[in-house]
Structures are given as C-alpha cells and as structure tokens.
Amino acid sequence: MAKIKKVRFKLNTFEYIKPFHIANNIAYDTKNIEVIIELENGIQGFGEASPSFRVNGERIEALMALEEVVEEMIMEMDVREYRRIFEKIDSLKSASSIKAAVQYAVLDAFGEEVGVPVYQILGGAKKEIETDYTISIGSIEERVKDVREILARGHRIIKIKVGENLEEDIQGMIAIHEVSKGCKYIVDANTGYTPKQAIKFVKEVYRAGIDISVFEQPVDMNDIEGLKYVRWKSPFPVAADESARTKYDVFRLIKEEAVDYINIKLMKSGISDALAIVEMARTANLRLIIGCMGESSLGINQSVHFALGTGAFDFHDLDSLLMLKEEKFRGKYKVEGPVYKV
Numbered sequence: 130m131a132k133i134k135k136v137r138f139k140l141n142t143f144e145y146i147k148p149f150h151i152a153n154n155i156a157y158d159t160k161n162i163e164v165i166i167e168l169e170n171g172i173q174g175f176g177e178a179s180p181s182f183r184v185n186g187e188r189i190e191a192l193m194a195l196e197e198v199v200e201e202m203i204m205e206m207d208v209r210e211y212r213r214i215f216e217k218i219d220s221l222k223s224a225s226s227i228k229a230a231v232q233y234a235v236l237d238a239f240g241e242e243v244g245v246p247v248y249q250i251l252g253g254a255k256k257e258i259e260t261d262y263t264i265s266i267g268s269i270e271e272r273v274k275d276v277r278e279i280l281a282r283g284h285r286i287i288k289i290k291v292g293e294n295l296e297e298d299i300q301g302m303i304a305i306h307e308v309s310k311g312c313k314y315i316v317d318a319n320t321g322y323t324p325k326q327a328i329k330f331v332k333e334v335y336r337a338g339i340d341i342s343v344f345e346q347p348v349d350m351n352d353i354e355g356l357k358y359v360r361w362k363s364p365f366p367v368a369a370d371e372s373a374r375t376k377y378d379v380f381r382l383i384k385e386e387a388v389d390y391i392n393i394k395l396m397k398s399g400i401s402d403a404l405a406i407v408e409m410a411r412t413a414n415l416r417l418i419i420g421c422m423g424e425s426s427l428g429i430n431q432s433v434h435f436a437l438g439t440g441a442f443d444f445h446d447l448d449s450l451l452m453l454k455e456e457k458f459r460g461k462y463k464v465e466g467p468v469y470k471v
C-alpha cells in the first residue's frame with residue numbers, strides 16, 4: 130500500500146537572470162508553488178506549479194488556498210492507482226498548474242515507491258531530448274547579441290519572441306538569421322498579431338530566404354478562424370499554444386483544421402489532459418511541441434520525464450530553468466548544454 134498521508138504547498142520565488150520580454154509582457158521573477166506529497170511510509174513525491182495569469186487566469190493567493198482542498202480530495206488514496214487520483218484532480222478546472230504539480234507529485238511518489246523513474250512509468254520512449262533557447266523581444270542589436278551567446282553555449286534550436294512591432298520583428302528575424310545559419314527557428318508571437326500582420330510577417334521572412342520550423346500562436350487565443358486563416362496562407366507550419374489549454378480546446382482545433390502543431394504545456398493541461406492531447410494529436414496527424422511557463426529545475430523535471438516517456442515531441446521548449454537564478458538543481462535528469470538526458 131502506498132497511501133497519501135499529507136499534501137503540502139510551498140511558495141518559492143525565482144528571479145530571471147535577465148528580464149523575460151514577450152509580446153505585451155515583461156517578467157522579472159516567477160512565483161512557483163512546490164507541491165509535496167507524503168505517503169504513509171514516509172516516501173515523498175515532488176511537483177511544481179508555475180501559474181500564469183495571462184494564459185490560465187491563475188492567481189497565487191487563490192492557488193495557495195487549495196492546499197487543504199487538495200489534501201482532502203486525495204487523502205488515503207494509493208499512488209499505485211494514479212489514474213483514480215488523476216480523475217479526482219481533473220476537477221481543478223481553474224487551477225491547471227496545481228493540477229499538473231499534484232498529478233506529477235503523485236507519479237514521482239509512485240516512482241520512488243516502486244523504484245522506477247517517471248519517464249519509464251510513462252512509456253520510456255526516449256533517453257534524451259534537446260531544448261531550444263528563447264530570445265526575448267528587444268532591440269535588433271540585443272536580439273543578435275543574445276543569439277551569439279546561446280550559439281556559444283551549444284544551442285541550435287532558437288525560439289524567437291515577436292508580436293509587438295511587425296517591422297522590427299521582420300528586421301530582427303533577418304539579422305538573427307545572418308548570424309545563425311543552419312539553426313532551426315520557432316517563432317512565437319504570443320497572440321500579438323492580427324491575422325493580416327501575421328501573413329505579412331511570414332511572407333517577408335520567406336522572401337528573405339529564411340525557413341521557420343514552427344510559427345506559434347500568431348493571433349488572439351480565441352480567434353480560431355484567424356489561426357486557420359494564417360495556417361492556410363502561411364508557407365510555414367502554424368502552432369496553437371494559448372489557444373490549446375485543455376483536451377477540449379485541442380479537439381476543437383482538430384475539428385476546425387486550424388493548426389499544424391500543438392504546444393503542450395503541463396501548466397495548461399496537467400498530466401492527464403496532456404496524455405490525452407498526445408494521443409489525439411497522433412490520431413489527427415498533428416505535430417507536437419512541449420513548452421513551459423516559468424518552471425525551475427523541479428518543474429522542468431516534470432516536462433522532461435513527460436517528453437522522454439511519451440517520445441511525442443518534435444521540439445522541446447524547456448529552457449525556463451536555464452533563465453532563472455536557482456541555488457540547487459533539483460531535476461532527476463542531467464543537463465549537458467542544450468541536451469537533457471537520463
């Protein structure tokens with residue numbers, strides 16, 4: 130028996146090494162909630178929630194207040210029967226990052242209990258993955274300087290934030306390409322463009338001879354027609370991120386044939402919906418990226434094990450831990466430059 134005896138939430142603040150600037154948002158630090166699940170035999174499982182008000186409508190104070198609620202929900206349940214616990218936790222509809230952290234902490238405790246790492250519990254499809262690194266919005270000189278720095282650290286997949294200033298974004302993309310030929314690009318507008326601006330961006334970039342692997346969330350999260358418009362007019366594959374939070378969102382995106390890619394983030398979907406989205410995407414022939422919010426090594430650990438276990442992703446955008454000041458690395462995997470491995 131491996132019954133849950135205690136659930137604890139702990140608030141941790143992490144500062145960004147340099148401010149993280151995306152369309153209409155700059156972050157200087159991130160407040161994450163560590164979730165600790167303790168079993169009757171003393172084994173502990175760990176998870177981390179990195180809440181997002183912008184994407185999920187989550188507030189720290191409201192989430193912290195769920196500690197007792199969650200404990201009451203899953204007290205005395207056996208982590209070996211984790212699907213039962215997942216179903217209970219699925220009712221946390223407006224606290225998806227907590228849902229992710231609790232569900233992962235359950236898997237982590239189960240893994241410790243049986244001596245099997247979580248990536249193997251989830252399928253053991255891969256042993257290593259490579260992360261991209263994100264270039265914030267900034268002046269063209271700043272963007273190019275940041276690209277040179279990450280190239281020196283071995284990164285070959287570059288995520289580029291755009292969506293505030295169309296002309297600067299186009300010039301920035303051309304300038305970045307000049308110094309990073311041979312790299313792959315994921316361009317993310319974080320809902321910042323209108324459908325027509327998005328088309329202008331991709332056409333200009335295409336004309337400059339640049340290939341983009343994925344063009345992420347060009348338009349408003351609720352503008353499914355707009356996503357579809359960009360998808361069919363863009364020479365590059367289009368991804369939904371903010372538009373794809375739950376499995377129900379993804380079901381609709383599939384029915385509407387609105388995108389080529391889905392960006393799964395555990396913080397939007399929890400583990401249970403993320404597992405469902407993986408299977409839905411495979412069935413519908415969609416491609417997948419895995420992304421993150423502001424997770425530290427503890428939270429990124431969850432996505433690394435999910436990605437290794439399912440083996441489902443073309444791209445891994447799991448760079449937040451590389452951007453945060455953190456005293457102690459807490460992942461159950463190794464970091465070798467851009468490569469994460471077990």
Ligand SMILES: [Mg+2]
Binds near residue numbers: 317319
């Ligand atoms: Mg995104």
